[in-house]
Amino acid sequence: MTKLDAKIPAGPIEKKWDQHRFDLKLVNPSNRRKYEIIVVGTGLAGAGAAASLAELGYNVKCFGIHDSPRRAHSIAAQGGINAAKNYPNDGDSIYRLFYDTVKGGDYRAREANVYRLAQVSNAIIDHCVALGVPFAREYGGLLDNRSFGGAQLSRTFYARGQTGQQLLLGAYSSLCRQIGKGQVKMLPRREMLDLVVVGGRARGIVTRNLVNGKIESHSANAICLCTGGYGNVFFLSTNAQNCNASAAWRCYKQGALFANPCFTQIHPTCIPVHGDKQSKLTLMSESLRNDGRVWVPKKKSDRRPPAQISEQERDYYLERKYPSFGNLVPRDVASRAAKEQCDDGRGVGSTGLAVFLDFEDAIKRVGKGTIEEKYGNLFEMYERITGEDPYRSPMMIYPAIHYTMGGLWVDYDLMSTIPGLFVLGEANFSDHGANRLGASALMQGLADGFFIIPYCMAGYLASTKFDKVDIAHQAFKDTELRAQTQIKKLLAVDGKRTVLEFHRELGLLLWEKCGMARSEAGLKQALEKIPEIRAEYWQNVKVPGVNEDLNQSLERANRVADYFDLAELLCRDALERVESCGGHFRVESQTEEGEAKRDDEHFAHVAAWEYQGSDKVPLRHQEPLAFEHCKPTQRSYK
Amino acid sequence: MTQNLNLTLKIWRQANSDARGRFETYQARDVSPEMSFLEMLDFVNEELTKEGKEPIAFEHDCREGICGCCGAVVNGRAHGGLAGTTLCQVHMRHFANGSTVVIEPWRARPFKVLKDLIVDRSPFEKLQQAGGFISVNTGSAPEANSIPVKREDAELAMDAAACIGCGACVAACPNASAMLFVSAKVSHLALLPQGKAEALARAHRMVARMDELGFGNCSNEAECEAACPKRVKIANIARLNREFLKAALFGPIARKGVPSA
Numbered sequence: 001m002t003k004l005d006a007k008i009p010a011g012p013i014e015k016k017w018d019q020h021r022f023d024l025k026l027v028n029p030s031n032r033r034k035y036e037i038i039v040v041g042t043g044l045a046g047a048g049a050a051a052s053l054a055e056l057g058y059n060v061k062c063f064g065i066h067d068s069p070r071r072a073h074s075i076a077a078q079g080g081i082n083a084a085k086n087y088p089n090d091g092d093s094i095y096r097l098f099y100d101t102v103k104g105g106d107y108r109a110r111e112a113n114v115y116r117l118a119q120v121s122n123a124i125i126d127h128c129v130a131l132g133v134p135f136a137r138e139y140g141g142l143l144d145n146r147s148f149g150g151a152q153l154s155r156t157f158y159a160r161g162q163t164g165q166q167l168l169l170g171a172y173s174s175l176c177r178q179i180g181k182g183q184v185k186m187l188p189r190r191e192m193l194d195l196v197v198v199g200g201r202a203r204g205i206v207t208r209n210l211v212n213g214k215i216e217s218h219s220a221n222a223i224c225l226c227t228g229g230y231g232n233v234f235f236l237s238t239n240a241q242n243c244n245a246s247a248a249w250r251c252y253k254q255g256a257l258f259a260n261p262c263f264t265q266i267h268p269t270c271i272p273v274h275g276d277k278q279s280k281l282t283l284m285s286e287s288l289r290n291d292g293r294v295w296v297p298k299k300k301s302d303r304r305p306p307a308q309i310s311e312q313e314r315d316y317y318l319e320r321k322y323p324s325f326g327n328l329v330p331r332d333v334a335s336r337a338a339k340e341q342c343d344d345g346r347g348v349g350s351t352g353l354a355v356f357l358d359f360e361d362a363i364k365r366v367g368k369g370t371i372e373e374k375y376g377n378l379f380e381m382y383e384r385i386t387g388e389d390p391y392r393s394p395m396m397i398y399p400a401i402h403y404t405m406g407g408l409w410v411d412y413d414l415m416s417t418i419p420g421l422f423v424l425g426e427a428n429f430s431d432h433g434a435n436r437l438g439a440s441a442l443m444q445g446l447a448d449g450f451f452i453i454p455y456c457m458a459g460y461l462a463s464t465k466f467d468k469v470d471i472a473h474q475a476f477k478d479t480e481l482r483a484q485t486q487i488k489k490l491l492a493v494d495g496k497r498t499v500l501e502f503h504r505e506l507g508l509l510l511w512e513k514c515g516m517a518r519s520e521a522g523l524k525q526a527l528e529k530i531p532e533i534r535a536e537y538w539q540n541v542k543v544p545g546v547n548e549d550l551n552q553s554l555e556r557a558n559r560v561a562d563y564f565d566l567a568e569l570l571c572r573d574a575l576e577r578v579e580s581c582g583g584h585f586r587v588e589s590q591t592e593e594g595e596a597k598r599d600d601e602h603f604a605h606v607a608a609w610e611y612q613g614s615d616k617v618p619l620r621h622q623e624p625l626a627f628e629h630c631k632p633t634q635r636s637y638k
Numbered sequence: 639m640t641q642n643l644n645l646t647l648k649i650w651r652q653a654n655s656d657a658r659g660r661f662e663t664y665q666a667r668d669v670s671p672e673m674s675f676l677e678m679l680d681f682v683n684e685e686l687t688k689e690g691k692e693p694i695a696f697e698h699d700c701r702e703g704i705c706g707c708c709g710a711v712v713n714g715r716a717h718g719g720l721a722g723t724t725l726c727q728v729h730m731r732h733f734a735n736g737s738t739v740v741i742e743p744w745r746a747r748p749f750k751v752l753k754d755l756i757v758d759r760s761p762f763e764k765l766q767q768a769g770g771f772i773s774v775n776t777g778s779a780p781e782a783n784s785i786p787v788k789r790e791d792a793e794l795a796m797d798a799a800a801c802i803g804c805g806a807c808v809a810a811c812p813n814a815s816a817m818l819f820v821s822a823k824v825s826h827l828a829l830l831p832q833g834k835a836e837a838l839a840r841a842h843r844m845v846a847r848m849d850e851l852g853f854g855n856c857s858n859e860a861e862c863e864a865a866c867p868k869r870v871k872i873a874n875i876a877r878l879n880r881e882f883l884k885a886a887l888f889g890p891i892a893r894k895g896v897p898s899a
């Protein structure tokens with residue numbers, strides 16, 4: 001049985017990282033070129049890791065699905081990135097950022113990791129500015145900050161509504177510099193299909209060349225998995241189409257533990273579903289709730305246009321239920337409240353699955369010009385998609401899956417339970433507990449990639465004696481065969497239903513039973529139904545074309561095959577966690593007023609799952625969480 | 639609610655870069671005006687798959703207009719011709735019922751077709767690697783606010799940095815020039831104090847690489863600006879020329895056909 005040792009350094013929390021960096025072994029500069037490191041993914045975590053490791057002189061091979069590293073999903077982040085600079089002089093500090101993040105995560109994250117994240121946050125901003133990231137500035141030429149995600153101070157740095165794009169382009173430019181120097185070998189349009197483990201250590205990967213279908217092996221001394229989150233298991237989400245769980249999932253099947261899969265985040269302000277042919281949901285930045293008022297008609301099934309519904313006939317339910325936070329309650333609370341209204345028959349729009357987000361009062365108060373200055377690009381995006389003008393009639397919004405806090409389990413060194421396999425960015429579980437605060441995913445991706453992995457990697461390499469392993473090793477042959485067999489199997493089914501249809505069916509089921517509200521009965525139903533859909537998939541899916549070609553249907557078929565298994569684990573994890581915390585709301589565990597109720601006595605731990613074989617129930621391990629600095633309290637936004 | 643649409647699609651099909659391509663005609667029936675253009679293609683692909691035919695390959699990811707994956711020439715216009723809009727953000731309500739829609743890949747010498755509507759934009763990577771960066775190693779940056787940046791400069795840099803690298807500018811240019819792409823990167827970095835130290839060398843290296851890669855010369859057609867879904871301006875090209883001319887003063891550069899600033 002795998003033992004979980006988070007390897008949290010001893011000593012006071014402020015000193016842990018410094019002391020640990022001192023204790024970690026170093027690799028002498030002239031020896032670094034003897035090591036090969038594989039980085040999978042080119043988002044903030046991957047591009048940052050590949051660039052910083054190459055700068056140190058390691059030989060890096062970097063992989064991504066896209067034609068260019070710049071297209072990784074980090075590019076789509078809108079709002080901003082947190083740091084504890086305290087430029088506005090409003091009382092911020094490393095300690096406060098740490099505290100807010102642990103509390104925001106509903107006391108399900110590791111204190112030591114979060115403290116380190118807050119500690120390196122300032123260096124991230126310094127580095128990004130040096131790389132040429134055009135952050136917003138004040139008239140005096142210094143950096144501007146805004147408030148975000150219900151924080152009581154302004155600590156968010158931003159570049160218009162395109163912060164993720166600008167940060168990724170910064171990390172990408174460092175990566176390009178290293179590719180140009182030959183220190184990174186970039187392999188684009190490659191999808192990792194499996195991990196190669198030799199003698200208990202991660203020693204390579206097997207990939208598929210997405211242009212010609214070639215199955216290829218790559219060996220290394222260590223692997224950094226930076227493959228992002230698994231929100232697309234729900235089919236409709238705010239994630240890009242190529243986001244997937246396969247790389248992480250296949251590592252799980254090789255023995256890496258998967259932690260807290262049921263911790264998924266639902267974002268309250270997305271453009272609602274419009275029809276059954278829809279492929280994705282579009283996020284409308286959380287900042288809109290600073291000025292927009294959320295409401296539904298008081299009368300059930302009231303389908304009159306909003307202008308005809310008088311003030312007395314409207315229910316501003318967030319302001320009514322949460323007078324002190326109003327429209328600015330955290331994401332999980334706002335999402336559940338919207339669902340409640342719609343379940344109750346008060347939803348609006350053609351499907352009844354939407355609520356209004358109204359700017360009429362704000363426009364009256366500050367003028368259309370000011371609103372346009374603040375949110376112009378979002379209003380434009382809204383109009384482009386819906387064909388409606390939000391300056392004249394209220395926006396319609398509904399919650400959607402947005403981010404996954406769960407992921408592969410890692411220790412303080414970001415290493416999974418497979419030695420040599422490091423996991424960075426959204427793909428790991430480490431810093432956000434049961435709920436992520438706005439603007440902290442970008443911070444974590446860059447922290448992991450630029451500022452944490454270089455130290456941990458040296459520590460691992462310098463303290464490990466490596467056997468000589470190259471791709472001639474039998475383990476590579478076996479892994480390639482496994483990947484090929486699965487592809488052949490998928491192509492051979494030649495059934496009647498498309499991959500998309502299966503994915504949509506699974507996603508809907510998961511959204512219903514394991515989305516915003518989860519019950520024992522619902523989860524049990526899902527756990528019965530998922531294996532049925534999976535069984536049908538392997539008998540009735542139709543994957544056109546051949547392997548030896550650019551075959552997008554096959555790419556998707558491979559990913560959806562893993563979603564069935566992941567969906568099952570998600571439900572299992574949700575079923576076992578009989579408490580409500582953060583994004584995980586169990587209907588059995590709520591206060592009398594219907595708010596989420598944590599159970600610290602039984603669940604103040606990380607649940608990490610160990611694969612036991614394809615038809616066996618996985619093993620649930622626990623990593624207890626101790627809170628020495630942030631004393632758990634029940635969150636209240638009344 | 640507007641009615642659903644029936645459309646005739648003429649789509650470029652090409653098995654791989656060596657194969658010869660041709661237009662194929664498809665009927666898209668009962669298309670909801672609320673669908674995005676790419677969702678309409680998904681819909682057609684679902685039908686093709688069920689009929690046992692190969693779906694149309696097209697590149698896409700974010701479907702929000704930011705990753706730069708998508709792009710095709712639709713009825714002769716890059717990204718369909720809606721101002722400031724990527725193809726993934728075009729919705730079907732802009733098409734008339736019964737109309738014919740012609741869809742083809744970017745056509746530009748440096749971008750070869752990989753399959754159907756997918757082209758190889760890797761020459762952009764080589765341009766970027768030639769100098770599209772500031773040479774700073776992790777850990778060596780000064781405190782972020784130690785160098786103030788004029789707000790106008792930061793805003794102009796941001797305008798240029800908004801480029802998503804989709805390739806529409808190259809596809810729209812009669813000479814297949816990459817001047818808008820290169821100039822946007824050069825401008826973004828040259829406008830910031832952090833990027834000034836390398837500005838000349840950067841412009842020099844990126845322009846030289848552009849020639850090597852077979853991109854054409856800029857003859858001030860301004861088609862690139864019209865096609866850019868992120869509204870990147872040709873004023874950046876003028877700025878590149880200034881930087882480039884400055885570079886030319888400092889070192890001899892063999893370069894043909896640079897339009898005068």
Ligand SMILES: Cc1cc2nc3c(=O)[nH]c(=O)nc-3n(C[C@H](O)[C@H](O)[C@H](O)COP(=O)(O)OP(=O)(O)OC[C@H]3O[C@@H](n4cnc5c(N)ncnc54)[C@H](O)[C@@H]3O)c2cc1C
Nearest residue numbers: 041042043044045065074079080192228425426439441442
């Ligand atoms: C719409 C939206 C807005 C957001 N806004 C914000 C915000 O304002 N602030 C904030 O802090 N966070 C925000 N987030 C969250 C944040 O963007 C992500 O959590 C973060 O960018 C993830 O970065 P990453 O490097 O871990 O992974 P990603 O950027 O997702 O990169 C994953 C990489 O892995 C590659 N990959 C995946 N699978 C494979 C495989 N099998 N083989 C090879 N390569 C593979 C991909 O090609 C890609 O390069 C937002 C998220 C969304 C969806």
Ligand code: FES
Nearest residue numbers: 699701706708726
């Ligand atoms: S799919 Fe990302 S820009 Fe169109």
